[in-house]
Amino acid sequence: MKIYLATDHAGFELKEKVKKWLKKRGYAVHDEGAFELNEQDDYPDFVRIAARQVGGQPEGSRAIIFGGTGQGEAMVANREPGVRAAVYYGGQPEVIVLSRQHNDANVLAIGARFVNESEALEVIEQWLHTDFPPVARHQRRVAKIDNLVPEAEHEF
Numbered sequence: 001m002k003i004y005l006a007t008d009h010a011g012f013e014l015k016e017k018v019k020k021w022l023k024k025r026g027y028a029v030h031d032e033g034a035f036e037l038n039e040q041d042d043y044p045d046f047v048r049i050a051a052r053q054v055g056g057q058p059e060g061s062r063a064i065i066f067g068g069t070g071q072g073e074a075m076v077a078n079r080e081p082g083v084r085a086a087v088y089y090g091g092q093p094e095v096i097v098l099s100r101q102h103n104d105a106n107v108l109a110i111g112a113r114f115v116n117e118s119e120a121l122e123v124i125e126q127w128l129h130t131d132f133p134p135v136a137r138h139q140r141r142v143a144k145i146d147n148l149v150p151e152a153e154h155e156f
Contacts, residue, residue, distance in 0.1 A: 001027060001028065001060050001061065001062065001128070002027075002028045002030060002053075002057065002060070002061040002062075003022055003027050003028065003029050003030070003061070003062055003063065003064060003128075004030045004031075004032055004049075004050035004053045004054060004061065004062070004063040004064075005018065005019055005022075005029060005030070005031045005032060005050065005063070005064055005065070005066075006031075006032040006033060006034075006043075006046040006047045006049060006050035006051075006063065006065045006066070006073075007033070007034055007043070007046060007047075007065065007066035007067065007112075008034055008041050008042060008043035008046060008047075008066075008067055009034065009037055009038055009039050009040075009041055010043075010066070010067050010068035010112055010113060011065075011066025011067050011068070011110065011112035012034055012036075012037045012066075013037075013112070014066050014110065014112040014115075014117060014120055015031075015034075015064075015066045015112075017117050017120075018064060018066075018120060018121070018124065019031060021121055021124075022124075027128075030050075030053065032046055032049040032050040032053070033045070033046040033049070034046055043065075043067050043072060043073050043076065044072075044076045046065075047065050047067075047073045047076045047077055048076055048077075048080070050063040050065055050077070050107075051063060051065075051076065051077035051078075051079075051080040051083045051085070051107060052080050054080075054082070054083055054106050054107055055080040055081050055082035055083045056082065061106070062106050062107065062108070062128070063077070063106070063107045063108070064107075064108045064110065064124060065077060065085070065107060065108070065109050065110070066109075066110050066112045067109065067110075067111065067112065068111060068112065068113045069087075069089055069111040069113065069114065070087040070088065070089050070109035070110050070111035070112075071087060071089075071109070071111070073085075073109045074086070074087045074107070074109035077107045077109065078107075081146075082106075082146060083106060083107050084103055084104060084105045084106055084107065084142070084145060084146075085105065085106075085107035085108070085109050086099035086103065086105040086107070086108055086109065087109045087110075087111065088108065088109070088110055088111065088115065088123050089110070089111025089113075089114040089115060090111070090114045090115055090119065093122060093123050093126055096108065096123050096126055096127045096130075097126055097127070097130050099127070100127060100130035100131070100132055101130060101131075101132065101133060101138070102138050102141075103138070103141070103142060103145070104132040104138070104142045105127075108123075108124065108127050110123070110124075
């Protein structure tokens, strides 16, 4: 599985730790930046690259993106076709498991200001090892997300 990483200054330190951890476990890691700590950088510059890689790849590639809260990073990622980003900034790790099981989330945005290294690694481990099961209602919903059309064209 290819895993793309991206961050700005707020998540830089955590990204570097996660990158080492993932490589140690044999994942193909592609770091899309930031490559140095720069308080003036902007997360869209890096997150967009990682998100495009995941959205443009066949099934199996994922991205983990980092920022202060993860919220803005997820907003940027979710603008890319084929991307379904979920946010984690603490709380119940089950939220991330459900993001895979119900939404086939292929991008995980982590709020580095609210999650310590051990929490992040625990959540990433769960997220990477949770499959998207063949449940018809979830598959139907994900297809609707990936093929968004104006609301008037949907039958509700």
